[in-house]
Amino acid sequence: MLVKTPSLDRFLEMPPEAQTEHPETEGPVTHFFCGTLFTSLKDDLHMVKRELSQDLKVVQKNLAEIGDRVATLEDNASGRDEELENLQQEVIRLKEQQMDLKVYTEDLENRLWCNNICIRDTPMEPEGEDINSYVKALFAQILGPSAPEVQVHRAHRRSLQHWR
Secondary structure (H helix, E strand, O other): OOOOOHHHHHHHOOOHHHOOEOOOOOOEOOHHHHHHHHHHHHHHHHHHHHHHHHHHHHHHHHHHHHHHHHHHHHHHHHHHHHHHHHHHHHHHHHHHHHHHHHHHHHHHHHHHHHOOOOOOOOOOOOOOOOHHHHHHHHHHHHHOOOOOOOOOOOOOOOOHHHHO
16 A cells, blocks of 8 residues: 655656656656655654654553552552551450450449348338448347347448339
8 A cells, every 4th residue: 555645746746757667566666756755754654653652651651650559559558458457456355355344344243232131121210320330230139149240331221112
């Protein structure tokens, strides 16, 4: 396929006597035409080479920018992976701590209730005594004189509504 170039146009505009037939070709060929065509093709090749070189530089620049973006994303992802791992370990630690606290709280609650004694039908105002002294005297009377002295750490009254 013959590409139409300015040098080919000039050849076709030449007078017929300037054109000569080449025995091995089917059309007119001159030394001028060959030289001009060669120069034109050479110039065209250089132009295509420059354009390809410029396009290649643009592609390389874009590729470098994409590489930088990927590197940044990988850095962020690795940082996120470490952060996620740390958070998962923290969640596990907090769950273990929560379970330990739950067991501890249940134990304290059970211990709290194990030594409590509820005494019903006691007078609201014992005669001349505070509630602790009244409870000590009541236990001494119930257990008898040979029983060791009962220690009362705390005593308080509750309304009847709580007992029902």
